[in-house]
Amino acid sequence: MTDPKQHYTLAEGRPIADPTVQQVLRGKPLTGGGLALLLDTPLIETLAHFPRERIPERVVHAKAAGAWGEFEVTHDITDITSAALFNKVGKKTKVLMRVSTVGPEKGSPDTVRDVRGWAMKFFTEEGNYDIVGNDLPVFFVRDPIKFPSLNRSHKKHPQTNVPDASMFWDFHNNNQEGVHALMQLFGNRGVPESVRHINGYGVHTFKYGKPETGEFKYVKITFKPDAGIKTMDEAKASRLAGEEPDYHIKDLYNAIEKGDYPSWTMYLQVMDPKEAETYRWNVFDATKIWPHKDYPLQPVGKLTLNKNPDNYFADIEQAAFSPSNMPPGIDYSADVMLQARMFSYPDAARYRVGPNYQQLPCNRAQYVYAPFERDGPATINGNYGGDPNYVRSQFSKATPLDRSSDVAHYEWTGRVQNYTSEVTDEDFEQGRMLWKLMIDEKEDQILIDNLAANIGKALPKVQEETVKMFAKVEKEIGERLQKKLDQINKTNGGPDHVNYGPYGLRPTYGAGY
Ligand code: HEM
Numbered sequence: 260m261t262d263p264k265q266h267y268t269l270a271e272g273r274p275i276a277d278p279t280v281q282q283v284l285r286g287k288p289l290t291g292g293g294l295a296l297l298l299d300t301p302l303i304e305t306l307a308h309f310p311r312e313r314i315p316e317r318v319v320h321a322k323a324a325g326a327w328g329e330f331e332v333t334h335d336i337t338d339i340t341s342a343a344l345f346n347k348v349g350k351k352t353k354v355l356m357r358v359s360t361v362g363p364e365k366g367s368p369d370t371v372r373d374v375r376g377w378a379m380k381f382f383t384e385e386g387n388y389d390i391v392g393n394d395l396p397v398f399f400v401r402d403p404i405k406f407p408s409l410n411r412s413h414k415k416h417p418q419t420n421v422p423d424a425s426m427f428w429d430f431h432n433n434n435q436e437g438v439h440a441l442m443q444l445f446g447n448r449g450v451p452e453s454v455r456h457i458n459g460y461g462v463h464t465f466k467y468g469k470p471e472t473g474e475f476k477y478v479k480i481t482f483k484p485d486a487g488i489k490t491m492d493e494a495k496a497s498r499l500a501g502e503e504p505d506y507h508i509k510d511l512y513n514a515i516e517k518g519d520y521p522s523w524t525m526y527l528q529v530m531d532p533k534e535a536e537t538y539r540w541n542v543f544d545a546t547k548i549w550p551h552k553d554y555p556l557q558p559v560g561k562l563t564l565n566k567n568p569d570n571y572f573a574d575i576e577q578a579a580f581s582p583s584n585m586p587p588g589i590d591y592s593a594d595v596m597l598q599a600r601m602f603s604y605p606d607a608a609r610y611r612v613g614p615n616y617q618q619l620p621c622n623r624a625q626y627v628y629a630p631f632e633r634d635g636p637a638t639i640n641g642n643y644g645g646d647p648n649y650v651r652s653q654f655s656k657a658t659p660l661d662r663s664s665d666v667a668h669y670e671w672t673g674r675v676q677n678y679t680s681e682v683t684d685e686d687f688e689q690g691r692m693l694w695k696l697m698i699d700e701k702e703d704q705i706l707i708d709n710l711a712a713n714i715g716k717a718l719p720k721v722q723e724e725t726v727k728m729f730a731k732v733e734k735e736i737g738e739r740l741q742k743k744l745d746q747i748n749k750t751n752g753g754p755d756h757v758n759y760g761p762y763g764l765r766p767t768y769g770a771g772y
Pocket of ligand 1: 319320323357358359375376377378391392402460578579580599600604607611
């Protein structure tokens with residue numbers, strides 16, 4: 260008898276001898292042809308499954324490389340947090356990692372100028388801890404309600420269905436809190452050489468603390484690649500976008516296959532809550548960094564990616580990360596954007612993967628007993644058998660937790676009010692600091708060139724506003740940008756030239772643009 264693990268079967272297990280065979284009514288008068296049959300289960304099953312192979316791609320961060328790895332604690336931070344993940348130097352925790360581009364679709368090239376998403380899941384003994392950050396330290400907006408608009412402006416024009424520089428810059432001209440992030444994006448780091456050579460930032464301020472005492476510190480999280488940052492120039496990036504659209508994914512996969520495991524050091528910047536009250540910048544504003552001279556980087560541990568996924572769809576596409584996944588000892592801060600994200604990611608995962616996405620091996624926590632979340636499509640965890648499905652039952656098998664898992668909450672007094680943040684000169688200060696740094700590092704011309712190449716694809720009235728915005732950071736940026744744009748506009752045949760989108764396509768413009 261054939262080994263049952265060797266032969267093909269239908270999805271219900273019926274053995275099949277040849278998966279290329281379909282049933283056909285053959286005969287006269289159309290010799291050579293025939294009729295397909297509705298009773299042909301192998302054919303119907305094969306064709307019916309195929310269009311259902313896709314799940315919706317992520318609305319942002321659709322294209323990614325991913326891998327498994329491990330995190331090892333190298334420095335004691337038990338004075339800051341009692342999170343079990345960090346409770347012993349030398350402790351190792353399994354990690355799943357996904358590094359993505361943000362704006363373009365799942366089939367887009369890797370080497371576009373874009374932020375890289377830095378999504379990681381630590382499978383800790385007290386539940387999953389996800390850091391869902393970026394490779395740049397600051398974000399474009401700080402009001403969560405603006406997030407969908409920001410992304411639409413970076414994606415495709417609703418009429419032409421191509422990326423559109425006028426739309427991109429029009430959004431930023433009118434939401435100038437993002438100017439610091441734009442300088443990071445159009446600076447040297449906007450296109451990495453590989454995902455093995457990028458930083459990772461938590462971006463928001465988080466609380467690391469001790470549930471048992473209520474003490475906490477504010478922290479910002481940074482990962483730095485042990486092999487250093489490497490970036491790519493525009494010419495190479497454009498060439499690879501055509502020749503090797505999956506350049507970054509291949510690079511990570513091949514490095515891991517060869518045993519050349521990429522690693523990063525994790526650091527914290529730690530701030531006492533008292534200091535936050537008087538610090539120069541609002542610590543709950545994701546458009547701001549804490550300069551290292553104010554809050555130096557303290558090493559915590561080492562992340563190593565050492566295993567490729569056995570199957571990309573199972574391990575990476577179905578993975579669902581969320582800033583709401585925090586074990587005891589780690590907590591959210593008063594950053595409203597972070598709080599909005601805590602809703603949005605599980606919401607997206609329920610839609611994209613299904614309501615039981617947490618049961619899949621790529622997302623499943625080490626220990627889960629949540630018998631009040633049951634049933635639903637594709638339940639694969641045994642559904643808690645006959646355990647009570649209602650709270651406070653005398654038949655419950657759950658044992659009491661031996662300590663508090665409560666978080667230290669703020670005491671709030673205030674008034675519910677309509678709020679949208681205002682842009683002030685403060686929003687240009689850190690861009691100004693970055694410009695000085697760029698001059699010192701001789702990267703200032705790179706910024707001007709990258710900006711001008713992109714802004715030059717926008718309509719003249721949009722260009723004007725963008726130049727004004729950068730002139731608010733530093734007059735010199737405005738002047739040098741204008742000079743470069745004048746050259747570009749001249750070569751393009753004057754101010755009414757046809758414009759290009761941010762990813763190098765050439766859209767036509769409808770009314771209003
Ligand atoms: C992906 C929402 C801001 C980093 C996503 C997804 C949504 C989303 C809906 C797709 C999730 C999925 O389908 O599984 C939001 C909202 C934001 C926000 C509403 C602000 C209000 C940010 C910020 C960062 C960030 C500030 C970085 C600090 C990421 C990353 C992913 C992602 C890395 C990809 C996760 C993965 O690999 O599965 N975001 N986002 N997002 N976002 Fe955000």
